Amino acid sequence: MAEAQVATVFAVDDDESFLTAIGRVLRMGGYAVETVPSATAFLQRPPSEVLGCVLVDLLMPDMTGLEFHARLRAAGWSQPALFLSGQGTIPATTQALKGGALDFLTKPVRSEDLLRAVGEAVERHRIILETNGELAALNSRYHSLTPREREVCLGVARGQLNKQIAYDLNLTLATIKFHRARGLIKLGVNSVPELVLLLDRIGVLDTPIGPVSQR
Numbered sequence: 738m739a740e741a742q743v744a745t746v747f748a749v750d751d752d753e754s755f756l757t758a759i760g761r762v763l764r765m766g767g768y769a770v771e772t773v774p775s776a777t778a779f780l781q782r783p784p785s786e787v788l789g790c791v792l793v794d795l796l797m798p799d800m801t802g803l804e805f806h807a808r809l810r811a812a813g814w815s816q817p818a819l820f821l822s823g824q825g826t827i828p829a830t831t832q833a834l835k836g837g838a839l840d841f842l843t844k845p846v847r848s849e850d851l852l853r854a855v856g857e858a859v860e861r862h863r864i865i866l867e868t869n870g871e872l873a874a875l876n877s878r879y880h881s882l883t884p885r886e887r888e889v890c891l892g893v894a895r896g897q898l899n900k901q902i903a904y905d906l907n908l909t910l911a912t913i914k915f916h917r918a919r920g921l922i923k924l925g926v927n928s929v930p931e932l933v934l935l936l937d938r939i940g941v942l943d944t945p946i947g948p949v950s951q952r
């Protein structure tokens with residue numbers, strides 16, 4: 738049996754003593770911990786897909802936690818964020834949650850409340866990673882199609898009959914049936930409803946069908 742992946746908590750706070758204390762709690766809870774003393778220092782590192790979450794202080798010398806969170810998302814970090822501050826206000830809490838933060842905790846925070854929130858954030862990220870992996874696999878299948886197979890599969894998914902697609906593309910009915918069958922095999926689907934769900938999930942159903950020189 739494969740060993741379960743240990744989640745990493747990235748704790749961003751300018752209070753060194755707080756980082757030491759919270760790191761101790763999190764490690765006892767079974768998490769790997771990376772403490773970073775400033776938002777600027779954290780943003781200098783490239784995005785990571787390691788399973789985990791980010792704990793961020795609301796008020797830091799170089800930027801606010803809200804600004805840091807926005808820049809974190811823009812940089813491509815997918816880990817859920819948890820705000821932790823001794824000076825949280827209702828407007829700040831609302832803004833953080835609207836911006837995609839998973840939770841807003843106030844200092845001092847009880848160990849059990851912290852571990853609960855982190856556990857929920859890690860599970861949320863696990864789902865995000867699994868979803869991203871599935872979408873990447875589906876996209877890979879779609880991009881394995883030839884341009885003509887894509888045209889035919891998109892036509893089928895949009896409700897067109899084979900003869901309609903043949904007319905639109907100026908191809909024979911037999912050619913359309915060939916590309917349709919090949920496309921379904923490559924995509925790993927067995928029916929039109931499955932084809933529609935797959936193409937809709939990867940967001941290509943509205944892709945324009947342009948002319949293809951290769952008949």
